[in-house]
Amino acid sequence: MSLGIASFSRFIAQMNDRVRTEDAEGLARWAVQDLSQTLGFDAAWYGWAQLLPEGVQIYANATVNLPDGFYDYWRTMSDQDLLARSMIENPGQTALYDRKQGRQTDGMVGLSDTFGLAKIITAMHGRPGRVTSFYLSSYRVGATGRAWSEEERDYLQCAVDHLSGAMKLTTTEPGRPNPAGAVTILVNENGMGILGLSALREQMGEIWPSWQGDHLPEQLSRLINLPGQHILPDRDLVVLVDQPPRFQGMGLRRLTLRRLNPVDMLTNREREVARALSDGKSHKEVARLLGLAPATVRNQTQSIYAKLGVDNRANLAAMVNQVRP
Structure with missing residues (x-):
């Protein structure tokens, strides 16, 4: 797929649509898969990390098309990770590694040869020493993997920056907005x-x-x-x-x-009764719904009113709805 404004606009539009239905993990997984098709990489490692003067600290991560032992292997050579060092020295820029040329360390050579990673690019949203940031390392596998172009580098960095902003909107469960003030x-x-x-x-x-x-x-x-x-x-x-x-x-x-909220201090059964009453159900309907005797529901209603300091259903509903998603 050719890169350019049309391609990037498509990525942003689809990402904005998915913000409404995906959580952060789902949005990240979709973005990595989409970018792999657009930019043409074979495997990826992504998650959240922090760049520190002494190196990179990984806090949550996932892989695509990499063996289960990849992260454990990386940890054994993380102090020789040239990509992390490059991002610390050149914040806000993508970092590149090529097995056949440029700077090398024993750790990078071992990682590349063990997993067949010929060409690597890493983009991260954030700056050294700042809070945890999203990162994406993309891999072209095999000796014939082509080098990363300047256009691809810019595209990936912009995509990661926009994705990081979008994920801030995806902390809640999709389809279940927070109660007010939560x-x-x-x-x-x-x-x-x-x-x-x-x-x-x-x-x-x-x-x-x-x-x-x-x-x-x-x-x-x-x-x-x-x-x-x-x-x-x-x-x-x-x-x-x-x-x-x-x-x-x-x-x-x-x-x-x-x-x-005072509703939180009710017993579990009292909360069930309070929610049903707030939905407009009668005592008989609540009794059938919860498998209780109507007299029990009436007694619990009196207890609920006393605990919450209300004397009618309208006030009860207002209080219950404050803690509903």
Whole structure:
């Protein structure tokens, strides 16, 4: 496919459409597959990382058409990664490696020969020392792989930059917007923030006034491997931890944080009754829906009203809807 404004406009238009239906991992996977067809590469390695003076730190990653042991092998020679060194020395520019010419290290030669990676290009959105950024390494395999042109380098860097911006809009579950005032973030299995940390600091930073860096506060880090809803009354906060199956390969977790609402203090059964009543169902309809006696529903309704400090369904619905997605 020829490169140019028409090709790039198509990529951007399709990406913007997918933002509405894909999460960050799905959007990244689609983009890599699309770019592989447009630019003509055989394999790829992508994810989120941070460039540091001493090298690159990978926080979440996935591969396309590479063996399972690729990442483990890279870790053994990461201190000799010429691509990372090039991006540290030349921020904002793509980095190139050619097995047959240019600078070499034993580590790069070993990586190239082990996996047959003849021509490599890496693009990353971000600058050394800044927060975690998205990267994409693309590989042309075999001795006949052609060199990367200047046009291809520019195309890939622009695509990664735009993709990184789009992924900031994909932290929530597709089709389920957050309740008002809620913040959703993506983190890795060690509590390193991947997406959404800026929004969390902006909206809820005062909850942890001494919090600094890109790792979650310790109180949140303890929850990342405990799926489900957690109430933190000392912080006036509710945290929902989710790890969709599609995130497991990259080790990502999704955390949605919102302010504590009196509805959160109801029992599970009371919340079910409250939601059904808020939907306009009668006591008899709620009883049939939940398998309860009508008298039980009436008693629970009185308990719900007392706990929430309301005296009619309109006020109940307003309070329940505050915590609904």
